[in-house]
Amino acid sequence: MAKEISVQTLQRLPLYLQYLKTLPPKGEKSISARALGEALGFGEIQVRKDLACVSDSGRPKTGYPAVELTRDIENFLGYDNVNDAVLVGAGRLGKALLSYEGFRAYGLNIVAAFDSSPEKCGGDESGKKILPFSKLQNLCQRMKIELGIITVPASEAQAVCDVLVGSGVKAIWNFAPTHLHVPEEVILKNENIAASLAVLSKSLAKSESQFLNPAAVNER
Amino acid sequence: MAKEISVQTLQRLPLYLQYLKTLPPKGEKSISARALGEALGFGEIQVRKDLACVSDSGRPKTGYPAVELTRDIENFLGYDNVNDAVLVGAGRLGKALLSYEGFRAYGLNIVAAFDSSPEKCGGDESGKKILPFSKLQNLCQRMKIELGIITVPASEAQAVCDVLVGSGVKAIWNFAPTHLHVPEEVILKNENIAASLAVLSKSLAKSESQFLNPAAVNER
DNA sequence: GGTATATCGATACTCCATTATCGATATACC
DNA sequence: GGTATATCGATAATGGAGTATCGATATACC
Structure with missing residues (x-):
């Protein structure tokens, strides 16, 4: 926790938060880095590194307690002070x-x-x-x-x-x-x-001409 | 020209194009990588590498002919086919x-x-x-x-x-x-x-608490 | 209470983007 | 036409993000 944070990590934090908010409050108390990664399309190591910057609530065997993790990300992003x-x-x-x-x-x-x-x-x-x-x-x-x-x-x-x-x-x-x-x-x-559109339409054109790189233009 | 192109370069290409369009048609026929870079906040080497992917119209001593460069970028981005x-x-x-x-x-x-x-x-x-x-x-x-x-x-x-x-x-x-x-x-x-807002408000918070890194959150 | 195991966290490695260095060359000027 | 120079383009070095490996540890189960 509290290491240098990169812009890329910073941009992914809201995504974790979004996903956490979609989880049913009655569901599992904890979530693993692997599960988070699969839901959002990231590698599990990347998830751990990202979360390590803002929280130390991760526990072996169980993962991250959803409530604490949510709070830690929100605190870090400053969603409490307007x-x-x-x-x-x-x-x-x-x-x-x-x-x-x-x-x-x-x-x-x-x-x-x-x-x-x-x-x-x-x-x-x-x-x-x-x-x-x-x-x-x-x-x-x-x-x-x-x-x-x-x-x-x-x-x-x-x-x-x-x-x-x-x-x-x-x-x-x-x-x-x-x-x-x-x-x-x-x-x-x-x-x-x-800029966004350029990336999108270019990869669309590419995939059509069978060149390469069919999918996953987005993050990472 | 025609090398592998990275997503980052792809995202910068529309910015070059935007800038080129703001140039007066009556003005200089050519523009150098250094001038482009200064206008957009990039390094001149980066500009050359970016442009090398889509155009070979660069000429020593003068730079890139504005008209040709514009056309090359537009062609590459596919702005002609809808x-x-x-x-x-x-x-x-x-x-x-x-x-x-x-x-x-x-x-x-x-x-x-x-x-x-x-x-x-x-x-x-x-x-x-x-x-x-x-x-x-x-x-x-x-x-x-x-x-x-x-x-x-x-x-x-x-x-x-x-x-x-x-x-x-x-x-x-x-x-x-x-x-x-x-x-x-x-x-x-x-x-x-x-995600964008996170980057922005975080760096705002940072600059206020005098931590570090006051400016230039954006590209690069 | 002991043991097996899932998962975290740290270190090391790889890869890609950016930056620096240097030679090549077309233009402008004399 | 010759020469000086601004600029490009290629190659090399640097830096940082992402990925893999491995040991540490808290939990669950017996």
Whole structure:
């Protein structure tokens, strides 16, 4: 436990958690690394290494107690302390994220959305407020917002990003299909659907032309 | 050119392409690996190795001719031959994907969406049709659809997946936050927002507690 | 209580992606 | 046309993630 953790491991942790939550509460008290691995498509050694980073509840002969393991992963990922965030760009994708209930379970709370076109402003069906872009800076500074989510078109993304950074945001989650420039100390995570699609359609093409590598493009 | 290509390289190729498209048509005819790397945050050697997989248009002293390079990447990624797809789950995320204009540029054409609740059926604002789920199998078989996009809640995802596979779909793009089981020969790509968020919020937490590693969580 | 066994955790190994080094070469300039 | 130079491309070195092996140990069963 408490070793250096790699990005890959970090990305797998939520998957373990998702699976643990699907287990019936009345079922087995413990689960083995092998069983977890088979359910998710990972090797059992990899599962042990991943879990060793966040929990030491593993017991020989029985495996990991489901309740303790769940708690340990959640603690590590910080799902208990909530992160406030703002979202910029109330288009379709922005609204989809706004109304996604699951974020709260991941410790993320979108406090408000912003958009430059006035007709989008007001209340969203999700119950979240959509405010004019001009109010962004003020709100971020007042509420000490640290995370900004960008769902505007690519052409506006850098400008929005600059405003967010100027408002004290420390991390940017970018869904616009473009590369953003941020200062050293600001964390940037790009969500690029084209990159994912490239992997998928390429392996589809490959498998059709009988080349090689038919399956399992995903993780690992 | 034409060496084995890694998944990582494959994921970066669309990023090069995106950047190339932002260059003014009247500007420099050529661009160097160093310039590309600086714009996107990669090392110049990595850029050369990536591009070597898909193009041999690089010239000493000048770099890569923008037009040729663009064409080579697009050819490699298959953006010229269109892939038909169906989407299942006309919720907010599903509709967002439906109306995303950018897909066509990536060689993806969503021919129709499906949903089990009748009130969602009919025409979407995007112009795409939303059909009852019962018609899924028939349409897939008739049109020989090879790619299925899943945007239903996690609880229904496996059932939808099974129907898609049973309808002859060869690749699944899964946006539901759950792990799916598919036959060996079916390609599965999971889009997991929780995994991305985990990386982001963890590094945010880290940078605050002054541990280490302040920036650049993203690719590489 | 003793013993067999399933499973964990640590160490060692392998493999692949990234990074560094170096020679080759086409262009630009004189 | 000759020469200097920026840049590419190939080969080698490094680093890190994933995988295998093996001993340790807690549990279950007799």
